Amino acid sequence: MEKIIELKNITKEYDGEKVLDNINLDIYDKEFVTILGPSGCGKTTTLRIIGGFEMPDEGDCIFDGKRINDVPAYRRHVNTVFQKYALFPHLNVFENIAFALRLQKVPEREIVTRVQEMLELVALKGFEHKKVTYLSGGQQQRVAIARALINQPRVLLLDEPLGALDLKLRKDMQKELKNIQTRTGITFIYVTHDQEEALTMSDTVVVMSEGRIQQIGTPTDIYNEPVNAFVADFIGESNILDGVMIKDRLARFAGKDFVCVDGGFDPNEPVDVVVRPEDVDFVDVEKGMLTGTVTSVNFKGVHYEFIVDINGFKWMIQSTDFVEEGREIGLYIEPDAIHIMKKSEYSGLYGDYSSYSDELDELSNADDVEE
Ligand SMILES: Nc1ncnc2c1ncn2[C@@H]1O[C@H](COP(=O)(O)OP(=O)(O)OP(=O)(O)O)[C@@H](O)[C@H]1O
Ligand SMILES: [Mg+2]
The missing domain is CATH 3.40.50.300 (P-loop containing nucleotide triphosphate hydrolases)
Incomplete structure (x- = not known):
């Protein structure tokens, strides 16, 4: 063209x-x-x-x-x-x-x-x-x-x-x-x-x-491949974690090592890691790559939206499986659901759902329509 x-x-x-x-x-x-x-x-x-x-x-x-x-x-x-x-x-x-x-x-x-x-x-x-x-x-x-x-x-x-x-x-x-x-x-x-x-x-x-x-x-x-934390946050919901690329196709975040599909970083290069809420699966605690506690549940029609506390970092997870508030749960993430981004001026600004409120989110959406 x-x-x-x-x-x-x-x-x-x-x-x-x-x-x-x-x-x-x-x-x-x-x-x-x-x-x-x-x-x-x-x-x-x-x-x-x-x-x-x-x-x-x-x-x-x-x-x-x-x-x-x-x-x-x-x-x-x-x-x-x-x-x-x-x-x-x-x-x-x-x-x-x-x-x-x-x-x-x-x-x-x-x-x-x-x-x-x-x-x-x-x-x-x-x-x-x-x-x-x-x-x-x-x-x-x-x-x-x-x-x-x-x-x-x-x-x-x-x-x-x-x-x-x-x-x-x-x-x-x-x-x-x-x-x-x-x-x-x-x-x-x-x-x-x-x-x-x-x-x-x-x-x-x-x-x-x-x-x-x-x-x-x-x-x-x-x-699928946001270049930095700003884009990942602006396009849909994202869990954005501080991480390290140990070597090609191996990332460390949330205190664990994960196989991923990205490469081309320096050994032990600090990176931002994006995991979309729909890409995390609930499994039994003993089968989990990570474990966390469900701190809130919201029914969204097609799926539930959960906030899950994993070592003090609050993740958003969307699933059609129901898990009740307060439950300890295992979490599983496929390698291609882990997106690695270079550090940028936007690192550390987004991606933790500690202050997330469903009500606030809806209010700001209502503002959008009125504008
Ligand atoms: N004629 C102008 N005089 C002075 N400042 C201006 C003028 N036009 C735009 N700006 C400023 O330039 C910046 C970019 O404005 P712009 O209108 O391009 O934003 P936008 O992305 O279209 O925002 P919105 O989504 O609110 O329409 C803003 O800070 C705005 O206040
Ligand atoms: Mg405008």
């Missing part, structure tokens, strides 16, 4: 503060790329630089092999969909979608054909004469997407476009957006702080923190 956009050594400061720090990113034609990271990490700023609404202080933005730093937004083959739909309230659905074509003085017959195509694409056939203010949030966002796609941009930038929708609608729209992207073959650059959304929709995920790219990879790469 051809590269369509290249960001090269992009740096951006606001008020003397670096909000983008040496961003390097290649985006390929027809790719669905998601920029994922916590609030304030620089996602929107990155999009605005690609869209031409913001100039980088240093570095280059390349489109189809040509430097476009000085090309104004309206001359780039890029369109944007924002979280707030910004539709024209006085126009109906048809005229909102037709707007760009009217400006370009496209003949009426062609406008009708192209708007019909767009209505079909976003599943809004029959809505053309409705006032946009009467539409639901999800329907308004479809109009915004149709409006952004009608002049056939090469790249569509989407900045948390589903952020204002409730969870159920959001899931439906995720599927639909993915469909639209596949059908049109337009490159999508999608911004979200929702890791599940990023994993379900994308060909490539770009994880950012504090103005820097932490990892670029497929959803499975990012989930």
Whole structure:
């Protein structure tokens, strides 16, 4: 595949503060790329630089092999969909979608054909004469997407476009957006702080923190082989332990030696070890590689979520087997469930569930939906 956009050594400061720090990113034609990271990490700023609404202080933005730093937004083959739909309230659905074509003085017959195509694409056939203010949030966002796609941009930038929708609608729209992207073959650059959304929709995920790219990879790469404790913690739940690589394929953590599948570290190199909650099996105490005490149990519908104290470090374990609170239990971990990461500035910050509270977790998820 051809590269369509290249960001090269992009740096951006606001008020003397670096909000983008040496961003390097290649985006390929027809790719669905998601920029994922916590609030304030620089996602929107990155999009605005690609869209031409913001100039980088240093570095280059390349489109189809040509430097476009000085090309104004309206001359780039890029369109944007924002979280707030910004539709024209006085126009109906048809005229909102037709707007760009009217400006370009496209003949009426062609406008009708192209708007019909767009209505079909976003599943809004029959809505053309409705006032946009009467539409639901999800329907308004479809109009915004149709409006952004009608002049056939090469790249569509989407900045948390589903952020204002409730969870159920959001899931439906995720599927639909993915469909639209596949059908049109337009490159999508999608911004979200929702890791599940990023994993379900994308060909490539770009994880950012504090103005820097932490990892670029497929959803499975990012989930299975996080490069550091930040990525491991941000993508799903993770037990992250301090460890040592004794030699290739042998790691020591939690006071024991474990066979693993990683290599390429120095002998006795200090490392971070990630074990996902669903990758730990409960066994009898005498068969356990580790033993621990269950300190809390939560039923999650498909599985139970346990907090297990292993020598003072609290692990999260998910299992369909029920074990009651207070029980001592053995734990078994397959070699390929042990992921070894280099030490980083994020070491020691994440991965222990001592202060974990289910209630707090749900509260923060509720915040996400409201934002
Ligand atoms: N025009 C501006 N002037 C000054 N500071 C800005 C400006 N735009 C962004 N910033 C700052 O730059 C940093 C990155 O902002 P950005 O909007 O790119 O973050 P984000 O990842 O999109 O966050 P969110 O998920 O909250 O939308 C933030 O600290 C923000 O306050
Ligand atoms: Mg933003």
